[in-house]
Amino acid sequence: MADFERKSSRRRFLQGAGTAAAVGLTALALPGTATAASGGRPVPPGKIGFQLYSVRDMLRADPEGTLAMIADAGYAEIEPAYDYGNRTPEQFRKIVDDNGLAVIGSHHNPYDFRGDLARVTLERAVTLGQKYVGVSYMDGRQTADGYRRMADEMNQWGEAARAYGLHWYAHLHDNEFATDPSTGEVLFDIWLAETDPGLVSFEMDLYWILRAGADPIAYLDHHQDRFPLFHLKDGTPTEGIETDLGDGTVDFVSILSRVRSLGAHDFVIERDQQPDPVRTANVSYDYLRSLRIPSA
Numbered sequence: 001m002a003d004f005e006r007k008s009s010r011r012r013f014l015q016g017a018g019t020a021a022a023v024g025l026t027a028l029a030l031p032g033t034a035t036a037a038s039g040g041r042p043v044p045p046g047k048i049g050f051q052l053y054s055v056r057d058m059l060r061a062d063p064e065g066t067l068a069m070i071a072d073a074g075y076a077e078i079e080p081a082y083d084y085g086n087r088t089p090e091q092f093r094k095i096v097d098d099n100g101l102a103v104i105g106s107h108h109n110p111y112d113f114r115g116d117l118a119r120v121t122l123e124r125a126v127t128l129g130q131k132y133v134g135v136s137y138m139d140g141r142q143t144a145d146g147y148r149r150m151a152d153e154m155n156q157w158g159e160a161a162r163a164y165g166l167h168w169y170a171h172l173h174d175n176e177f178a179t180d181p182s183t184g185e186v187l188f189d190i191w192l193a194e195t196d197p198g199l200v201s202f203e204m205d206l207y208w209i210l211r212a213g214a215d216p217i218a219y220l221d222h223h224q225d226r227f228p229l230f231h232l233k234d235g236t237p238t239e240g241i242e243t244d245l246g247d248g249t250v251d252f253v254s255i256l257s258r259v260r261s262l263g264a265h266d267f268v269i270e271r272d273q274q275p276d277p278v279r280t281a282n283v284s285y286d287y288l289r290s291l292r293i294p295s296a
Contacts, residue, residue: 158199
């Protein structure tokens with residue numbers, strides 16, 4: 001397990017990192033250029049979260065220490081994925097509260113919203129006091145017809161979540177932005193058109209949408225309200241490489257500059273690999289806090 005005693009020195013190491021001006025309005029920048037612009041809006045600290053999949057091994061071994069590390073790094077929110085570190089929802093909620101954190105949403109498998117498991121999933125989300133509940137992926141066929149069938153199911157799950165005072169969402173990867181070769185339709189656009197905005201939202205992952213070759217700015221310009229949550233992940237998407245925030249080529253400043261009200265969204269930092277999760281949590285938080293986002 002990573003040494004929690006390193007966290008404070010790690011935060012000081014990159015305090016204020018990334019203060020050079022970002023160049024241009026492209027979604028991908030040259031290595032080292034995805035840094036802060038002078039002036040502009042900070043991402044509200046109360047809206048910055050951490051995806052617990054990024055510390056999944058630490059979480060299973062020591063949930064109390066892991067959440068303490070995340071809180072110490074500065075985060076206000078967390079987003080669990082699939083489990084609660086071998087704790088019951090009630091036990092996990094106490095750890096969350098003891099560290100002054102909030103659970104903004106949670107990732108589940110699609111089958112967790114089918115049959116009798118749906119009630120269990122939604123009741124757990126209520127116990128944790130979260131606003132959103134959803135899936136990390138959908139498991140239907142990667143065709144236009146498959147996406148229409150999934151949209152129908154997503155609307156049903158959104159209706160069920162609303163009955164518990166929750167809002168349902170789906171996290172996006174790259175496959176959702178593929179095109180059905182038979183119809184020419186972009187698969188994700190089917191979800192946008194055929195899901196009820198009052199029941200279904202989406203979590204745009206800035207790394208994966210760029211990996212797909214899609215344009216996040218176009219979606220933000222036309223469908224911004226459908227994306228209350230973002231996953232912020234850095235790296236070189238065209239090469240399938242992930243890094244901590246600030247070490248890659250994703251131009252967060254240019255993309256987030258299209259967001260009209262930063263306070264209306266939640267920004268969840270994630271890295272799928274776990275080479276040094278403590279560094280990922282601390283360096284990525286400090287980098288995001290250093291950014292200044294031009295007004296939309």
